[in-house]
Amino acid sequence: MEKLASEHAETVRRIVVGLKGRPGPLIEVLHAIQAELGYVPPAAVPLVASELNLSRAEVHGVVSFYHFFRGTPPGAHTVSVCRAESCQAVGGQALAAHAQQRLGVDFHETTPDGRFSLEPVYCLGNCACSPAVMIDGRLHGRVTPERFDALLTDVDRKR
Amino acid sequence: MTFTVYVPRDAGALSLGAGEVAHAIAREATARGLELQLIRNGSRGAYWLEPLVEVATPRGRVAYGPVSVGDVPALFDADFLTGGTHSRSLGLTDSIAWLASQQRLTFARVGIVDPASVADYVVHGGYQGLRRALAMSPEAVVEAVTGSGLRGRGGAAFPTGIKWKTVLEQPAGQKYVTCNADEGDSGTFSDRMLMEGDPLSLIEGMTIAGLAVGATQGYIYLRAEYPHAHRALTRAIAAAYQARYLGADVMGSGRRFDLEVRLGAGAYICGEETSMLESLEGRRGEVRVRPPLPAIKGLFGRPTIVNNVITLATVPTILHRGAEYYAGYGMGKSRGTLPMQLAGNIKRGGLVERAFGLTLRELLYDYGGGSASGRPLRAVQVGGPLGAYIPASQFDTLVDYEALGGIGALLGHGGVVAFDDTVDMARMARYAMEFCAIESCGKCTPCRIGSTRAMEVIDRIIEGRETQGNVRRLEELCELMVQGSLCGLGGMAPFPVQSALRHFREDFRIRS
Numbered sequence: 115m116e117k118l119a120s121e122h123a124e125t126v127r128r129i130v131v132g133l134k135g136r137p138g139p140l141i142e143v144l145h146a147i148q149a150e151l152g153y154v155p156p157a158a159v160p161l162v163a164s165e166l167n168l169s170r171a172e173v174h175g176v177v178s179f180y181h182f183f184r185g186t187p188p189g190a191h192t193v194s195v196c197r198a199e200s201c202q203a204v205g206g207q208a209l210a211a212h213a214q215q216r217l218g219v220d221f222h223e224t225t226p227d228g229r230f231s232l233e234p235v236y237c238l239g240n241c242a243c244s245p246a247v248m249i250d251g252r253l254h255g256r257v258t259p260e261r262f263d264a265l266l267t268d269v270d271r272k273r
Numbered sequence: 274m275t276f277t278v279y280v281p282r283d284a285g286a287l288s289l290g291a292g293e294v295a296h297a298i299a300r301e302a303t304a305r306g307l308e309l310q311l312i313r314n315g316s317r318g319a320y321w322l323e324p325l326v327e328v329a330t331p332r333g334r335v336a337y338g339p340v341s342v343g344d345v346p347a348l349f350d351a352d353f354l355t356g357g358t359h360s361r362s363l364g365l366t367d368s369i370a371w372l373a374s375q376q377r378l379t380f381a382r383v384g385i386v387d388p389a390s391v392a393d394y395v396v397h398g399g400y401q402g403l404r405r406a407l408a409m410s411p412e413a414v415v416e417a418v419t420g421s422g423l424r425g426r427g428g429a430a431f432p433t434g435i436k437w438k439t440v441l442e443q444p445a446g447q448k449y450v451t452c453n454a455d456e457g458d459s460g461t462f463s464d465r466m467l468m469e470g471d472p473l474s475l476i477e478g479m480t481i482a483g484l485a486v487g488a489t490q491g492y493i494y495l496r497a498e499y500p501h502a503h504r505a506l507t508r509a510i511a512a513a514y515q516a517r518y519l520g521a522d523v524m525g526s527g528r529r530f531d532l533e534v535r536l537g538a539g540a541y542i543c544g545e546e547t548s549m550l551e552s553l554e555g556r557r558g559e560v561r562v563r564p565p566l567p568a569i570k571g572l573f574g575r576p577t578i579v580n581n582v583i584t585l586a587t588v589p590t591i592l593h594r595g596a597e598y599y600a601g602y603g604m605g606k607s608r609g610t611l612p613m614q615l616a617g618n619i620k621r622g623g624l625v626e627r628a629f630g631l632t633l634r635e636l637l638y639d640y641g642g643g644s645a646s647g648r649p650l651r652a653v654q655v656g657g658p659l660g661a662y663i664p665a666s667q668f669d670t671l672v673d674y675e676a677l678g679g680i681g682a683l684l685g686h687g688g689v690v691a692f693d694d695t696v697d698m699a700r701m702a703r704y705a706m707e708f709c710a711i712e713s714c715g716k717c718t719p720c721r722i723g724s725t726r727a728m729e730v731i732d733r734i735i736e737g738r739e740t741q742g743n744v745r746r747l748e749e750l751c752e753l754m755v756q757g758s759l760c761g762l763g764g765m766a767p768f769p770v771q772s773a774l775r776h777f778r779e780d781f782r783i784r785s
Contacts, residue, residue, distance in 0.1 A: 137554075137573065138553060138554035138555035138556075138573070139555055140555035140556070141535070141536075141538060141552065141555045142535070142536075142555070144538070145497075145536055145538070172556075175557050176555070176556060176557055179540065179557040179558060179714075180537075180538035180539055180540050180558070181538070181539035181540060182497045182537075182538035182539035182540075183538055196459075198459030198460075198658065198708075199459040199460060199617065199654055199658060199690050199701070199704070200459045200460045200616040200617045200688075200690045201459070202701075202704070203616075203617035203618040203690055203691060203692045203693075203696070204617065204618050204645060204646075235498060235539075236457065236459065236541060236658075236708065236711070236712070237456075237457055237458065237459045237460075237461075237498065238284075238498055239284065239285075239456060239461070239462040239464075239465040239498065239499060240284065240285050240288050240462065241459060241460045241461065241462055241614065241616030241617065241622070241688070241690065242285060242320035242321075242462065242614070242615060242616050242619075242622030242623045242624075243285050243288055243289060243320050243323075243622070244616065244617060246288065248498075251500050252287075253284050253285075253287060253288040253501070254288050255285060255288035255289050255320075256289065
């Protein structure tokens with residue numbers, strides 16, 4: 115396993131120390147780490163475990179259980195495409211295929227230039243405006259393949 | 274003179290451009306030297322009209338929609354700030370038939386109030402329920418909830434009052450009120466809308482629950498996919514603390530109730546109550562074996578109320594208006610109203626709150642206007658990814674817990690996803706098992722392995738390999754999952770598959 119960069123170790127330690135007094139803090143700690151670093155480095159697991167007095171297996175078990183936590187750095191932009199029934203009812207499958215083709219990656223992957231990560235999501239709660247896509251936390255409804263392309267161009271321009 | 278304009282900050286409205294419209298209106302007003310009070314309300318739930326802009330006039334609120342950024346200068350030219358006529362005019366919001374015919378009890382304030390303002394909440398009847406509850410004994414509060422007939426709106430439909438009574442009867446000590454806001458069912462968004470549009474009603478409901486059972490700490494377990502709701506809740510909780518509706522001295526009663534939001538991390542299973550408790554404790558969201566019930570041994574091993582957002586947000590109305598008032602709506606054992614959610618391939622999708630007893634057909638055609646594609650509706654899935662597919666021949670079924678149960682379906686959290694005649698039901702059946710395989714917590718074998726095997730068997734059926742034998746195998750596997758799974762995920766994932774096999778056999782190329 116790669117060693118945790120010292121500045122990352124500092125961040126992780128600060129986060130854990132700040133939250134460890136709260137009841138059941140592990141998931142909050144992981145959220146805070148991912149919010150700052152963009153992911154939960156596997157090398158951070160031993161540090162989190164020792165600070166919270168948990169086993170490494172317990173921490174790894176939690177990180178790997180939840181779809182939201184990622185073990186690799188994300189692309190500059192995260193594109194989540196809804197794969198669930200309501201979106202499927204209005205072209206969600208075709209939109210998902212289009213997203214993969216346009217970005218040239220599969221779900222759970224990041225483009226080689228590091229610009230986009232493509233993630234599946236199972237419902238964004240925008241089912242009256244399906245199909246739905248979320249890009250960097252911004253929700254979009256009634257997304258056609260054409261609109262998808264326009265949205266990508268838009269975020270890419272902002273860098 | 275200051276004009277009051279409402280532009281929703283609801284995530285769904287934002288997804289259609291409400292944010293840009295709000296900016297454009299503010300910019301245009303500045304350019305024209307007009308003074309505006311721009312209120313970012315929730316959505317009225319008529320999503321086909323979003324972004325829906327409203328202005329306050331002496332006649333009442335006047336609506337325009339759907340409004341795009343390009344419409345804004347012309348709206349100003351048409352004096353929309355005083356209710357002037359424009360091609361986007363919808364007239365008085367209260368006279369829009371789709372809204373006027375609804376019976377909004379839980380959603381009475383959603384889309385109307387400023388979600389971040391305690392003062393506005395109070396002006397619109399907020400905190401009347403808590404005021405009454407504070408003057409009652411805990412037993413009387415629980416009795417009111419029981420008497421209202423309110424059943425868990427998360428999907429399990431368990432009588433809320435009975436759950437509360439169990440927690441109340443546990444010996445004094447640390448108890449908790451938890452709100453399950455892990456609204457993961459596709460086709461549902463009522464929790465999200467409520468948390469974004471009227472978060473204080475949820476906060477008030479949880480406070481009443483805490484006082485009723487002797488709990489001083491509440492947690493809202495919110496799914497990570499809802500960042501807008503997270504912001505709205507955080508703002509509203511801070512405002513409630515500041516106005517002393519939360520904290521050490523709730524409304525000057527000397528009684529404490531604290532509340533915080535905890536974020537989930539993208540696991541559908543955490544909508545199952547024991548899995549949610551595990552997750553709140555910071556662990557893998559694996560289902561607990563029951564008994565003991567959470568009401569006896571819940572969060573951190575203490576007596577805990579676990580209720581859905583809509584359930585808790587309905588409590589203030591029950592306390593304010595009385596149990597009989599609420600129970601006066603509905604039919605049979607399904608009392609009160611249900612916020613139904615129309616989704617998928619539907620022309621006029623959105624939130625429809627009505628007393629139990631509407632037919633699916635009324636919902637799909639009178640409100641929904643039929644399919645968005647213009648093609649015939651062929652099936653609806655009611656109750657999320659674990660709900661049965663219902664064919665058009667059963668659209669006269671009533672929307673209530675017992676009637677849907679009677680045709681082998683379930684109401685769940687009230688989501689209705691419509692499909693037109695291009696849907697391939699064998700593929701939808703496969704998806705149900707694929708979803709179960711992705712989201713299974715892995716604790717019990719029928720769910721963990723059964724879902725993957727079922728997916729493989731459906732693939733063979735779709736490929737036309739040994740169809741009869743594989744259909745039989747699939748039916749047996751479904752039965753095994755229903756009987757042998759630890760919780761509703763594995764136990765109900767077969768429902769969409771079994772219903773697809775029952776009603777849409779032709780899609781499986783079965784000669785019968």
